[in-house]
Amino acid sequence: MPFSIATWNINSVRLRMPLVERLLLENAPDVLCLQETKCPDDQFPSAAFRKLGYEHIAISGQKGYHGVATVARRPLEIVEKREFCQKGDCRHLSVRVNAGGKQLTVHNFYVPAGGDEPDPEINPKFRHKLDFVAEMNAIRADHDDNSASVLVGDLNIAPLEHDVWSHKQLLKVVSHTPVExxxxxxxxxxxxxxxxxRLNVPDEQKIYTWWSYRAQDWETSDRGRRLDHVWSSSNLVPSFGGYEILRDARGWDRPSDHVPVIARFDLS
Structure with missing residues (x-):
């Protein structure tokens, strides 16, 4: 069986725990990285995860906002909970997990959304987002013969032309502006x-992982964006077995506006 890592902005883990349970029962990723858990550490639903076989849990949460969590079916070692921009927000967590004879460092990120106005001079949320991305330059894809790195999460930026439903119409919309x-x-x-x-997907092919709550019929209008990402160090590319975007999850009961992405590697 391949080794798999899933990433999902769940938009409140306690509210949407039934959806998380469905994901784990139907897809059984080895590692699940959640963002926007909106849950302090002492209220994280650890028992529900352990009941499903995810006994190894790393969390960095706060009340009502942000928060990331990484759960796994195999042992995890917490590496770091890095603070960005001196905000005290819980937006990053890195762990180590063994797979295929390699020690993988898995970074789980929730990048600030940035508000509505794409001008850092008048919008402090947008300034924060740009500063956060600048500080992410310190996160490198470290690797050697026995180790590798993976970075996943809701990075809140759709970088390429076909990562959004309309490149032209979204050039001045936060998440797809040129400065971002x-x-x-x-x-x-x-x-x-x-x-x-994007490794084996043509640049002209649309990829979405997020559909706004504001759309009356998200599926018909299909005005999505690729805000959720999966990156790795170069030494994992030969073992990369592809990924799946669980688009149907956007139509589940009381869904998140993001859907899970599951990446698979030929590692045991």
């Missing part, structure tokens, strides 16, 4: 990260 996309891609390349979701 250019800095984002520069940061990814500087860290030597490989964008696995």
């Amino acid at each position: 996309t250019e800095n984002f891609e520069a940061m990814r390349k500087a860290g030597d990260w490989v964008d696995l979701m």
Whole structure:
């Protein structure tokens, strides 16, 4: 069986725990990285995860906002809970897990959304987002013969033309503005990260992982964006077995506006 990592902005883990249970029962990823858990550590539903066989749990949460969690069916070692922009927000968690004879460092990120106005001079939320991405330059795709790195999460930027439903109409909309996309891609390349979701997918093919709650009929209008990402160090590329976007999850009962992405590797 391949080794798999899932990433999902769940938009409140306690509210949507039934959806998480469905994901785990139907897809059984080895590792699940959640974002926007909106849950302090002492209220995280650990018992529900352990009941499903996910006994290894790493969390970095706060009340009502943000929060990330990584759960697994195999042992995890917490590496770091890095603070960005001196905000005290819980937006990053890295762990180590063994797979295929390699020690994988898995970074789980929730990048700030940035508000509605794409001007850092008048919108402090957008300034925060740009500063956060700049600080992510310190996160590198470290690897050697016995180790590798993976970075996943809700990165809140759709970097490429066909990562959004309309490149032209969204150039001035937060998540796809040139200042975001250019800095984002520069940061990814500087860290030597490989964008696995675009590795074998033509640039002209649309990829979405998010559909707004504002749409009356999200499926028919299909105005999506690729805000959720899966990156790796270059030494994992030969073992990358593809990925799946669980689009149907956007239509589940009381869904998140993001859907899970599951990446698979030929590692045991």
